[in-house]
Amino acid sequence: MGVTIGMLYPGFGAEDDYPYLEEILGEGVSLPLVHTSVGVDAHEVEALLDLGRSERLLEGAQELRTAAPDAVMWACTSGSFVFGWNGARQQAREVQDALQVPTSSTSLAFVDAIRALGMDRVAVAATYPEEVSRHFVDLLGCGGIDVTRLVSHDIATAALAGELDREGVLELARSNDSPEAQAILIPDTALHTARWINELEETLGKPVLTANQVTAWQGLRLAGALRPCAALGHLFAETAGVPAGA
Structure with missing residues (x-):
């Protein structure tokens, strides 16, 4: 069905x-x-x-x-x-x-996905300004997830985030390969990522979760x-x- x-x-x-x-x-x-x-x-x-x-x-x-x-x-x-x-x-x-x-x-999906993988330590590579990204860190914390490192890229709009190409997305992911983190999170549904998840994981050597x-x-x-x-x-x-x- x-x-x-x-x-x-x-x-x-x-x-x-x-x-x-x-x-x-x-x-x-x-x-x-x-x-x-x-x-x-x-x-x-x-x-x-x-x-x-x-x-x-x-x-x-x-x-x-x-x-x-x-x-x-x-x-x-x-x-x-x-x-x-x-x-x-x-x-x-x-x-x-x-x-x-x-x-x-x-x-909420990010929280449930991290839990389903049995993890509780992540790094966040965000498109947003720091003020906005901190709200995501707070929500993850309420879900029992520790953010070992946050990098904010200060992209002003969703439209601009949507313009990042494959290399731009890879660069964003590489910007926060925190060794303490069990996974890297890339939290923006305006960002193209679906086609490159396996490549992102191969590049960083750990699970990558995208929006x-x-x-x-x-x-x-x-x-x-x-x-x-x-x-x-x-x-x-x-x-x-x-x-x-x-």
């Missing part, structure tokens, strides 16, 4: 990662995507709080209803973690209540349809068969 994971994706940046993920995950996986509305495209706390407000997400959720999703993901890291641990969970609950299917977000990767992983996991995928790194290789809540 097929599985449909609805994606609520803010604006435009690296949304073409999702058709690619759909393709490599194989027959029966559908990742329909709705672009949620954006006020100001800026990696600034106030702009991100506006980006993730309930009205925007619930409007997008109504558009997803016709796809009859088995699970839904708020495919945005910064527009979830700026609300904090409890706020990000409430955000997901509101969409879940509206559509009556399991719902999560990219920020669009963990978003797809979490959606499949919530729908009870997680499957191995050789193109998507340690996360998909090592956690297939781990049930939601484990």
Whole structure:
């Protein structure tokens, strides 16, 4: 049987990662995507709080209803973690209540992915300014995850992050190869990463978790349809068969 994971994706940046993920995950996986509305495209706390407000997400959720999703993901890291641990969970609950299917977000997916890998020490290579990145570190801390080192690249907008090419993404990952970290996190769904996860892991010699990767992983996991995928790194290789809540 097929599985449909609805994606609520803010604006435009690296949304073409999702058709690619759909393709490599194989027959029966559908990742329909709705672009949620954006006020100001800026990696600034106030702009991100506006980006993730309930009205925007619930409007997008109504558009997803016709796809009859088995699970839904708020495919945005910064527009979830700026609300904090409890706020990000409430955000997901509101969409879940509206559509009556399991719902999560990219920020919460990072926490669950790290736990599923049995890890608790990570490094973060972020596109955001430091002020914004610190909110992600705080959310990870609430999930029991220690950030051994944070590097912030001060990219001002999602649109600019979406312009980074393969070499730019590799350089970003290399910027924070903290030896104490068990994995490297690259938290921005506006950044193209899906095609290069195995190369990133080979370059750094450890698992690399990226935003669009963990978003797809979490959606499949919530729908009870997680499957191995050789193109998507340690996360998909090592956690297939781990049930939601484990």
